[in-house]
Amino acid sequence: MSEDDSLIEEFFSEVNDKYYPQVLEGIDLLDEQQIEEGIEILSRPLHTIKGVTGFMSGFEPASTFTHKVESFLRKMQSGEIGRSLPQIALAIESVNSIFILIEQLRNTGTYDTEFTTDIEERLLGEGKPAAVTLGNGLSPVEIESIDENKIITISVNRLYLYEQREAVKKNLHDIPTNSRVLFDFTNTLSVGSSLFELIVSFSDRLEISITGMNNLCSSTFHSWGFSRYITEYDNRETFLADNISGANG
Template structure:
């Protein structure tokens, strides 16, 4: 293993074990209305990520993107950007996208700049005083009726924001009262406790199960005890075999 490979491995170990949990804590505070404390917590990992990726060959784009997000965070903190709910949602989305960018660089070596550029355009508008009114675009949830079950296929890689939870609820309410609902998270990297809580709040109205959980999703799912209300299956085939018996 080269020194560069060792640096990348060490960095991503820190991302998963330290920086990402800090960022999730900060975002949950933002969403809960404790903006000052949320920004304070976010500042530390973002500053470190910006600096470290700047020294990592191939990750310069992540450093530049993080720098622009950090600047936006500082403007919100200083009050030069209005702390409207739309701007706070934009800030949360931008912070989440940092992790999407660095994961993409690790896996593919090049970023897909389409969505980051969209976010940066919104940041520029908000910073100039023209932003904050347009709804943020998310991939959302696809629904499918299959063998009497409403299947919800969550398409966003990270589900942490109130707007995403609203999309999840809108899809969930397409089920018949008392009906079976299967939540497919096979393309989701992280699904925070607030998103699970949203599903739990409907577990008495619907019989909710889940499939396709990756490591981070499983960690939150089991550590918070959500398995007491939602049944987890290893895959969709196993689920449908169980409901057909």
């Protein structure tokens, strides 16, 4: 292993063990609209990530992107931009996008420039409500019935806000007790831990499973211990084939 490889492995070990748990705490505070506290906690790991990636060959785009996210958070903290739900949602989305970006750089050596450009443009637009796909009357989930099983597909790329979770909650309330339910995250880039907490709160009356999580969603899912309550399946076909209640995926 080269010196550069050793540095990258050490960095990602720090990200998983130290930085990301701090980021999750900060994101949860933002979600609860505790802005100052959330940004204060986020500032430490993000500043470190910006500095380290700036010196790591091939990871410079992550440093540049993180700097832009930090600038947005500082403006929110100082009151230069608003703190309404769309701005909070953009703040959470942009922070999570840092980790998507560094994973892309690590795995492929490149990244989705369209993805980062979209976020950067919205950050420069100061998170105005018109730039956020929220409040358009669309449900954040789609639900279907297959052989008496309920499949709930997350139909938005990112799910963090209270209104979105309330829509999920309503769908879960309407499902009969003891039903088998599968959450499909195939089209989802990232979600807050509050969504998993909501889903788990229904696990006493529904047999809930999950599939299709990317690395970011999976990291949140496992680091918070939600796997103790929700069974993970490789895909929906495996779930549908497994009709034994309580089976391990």
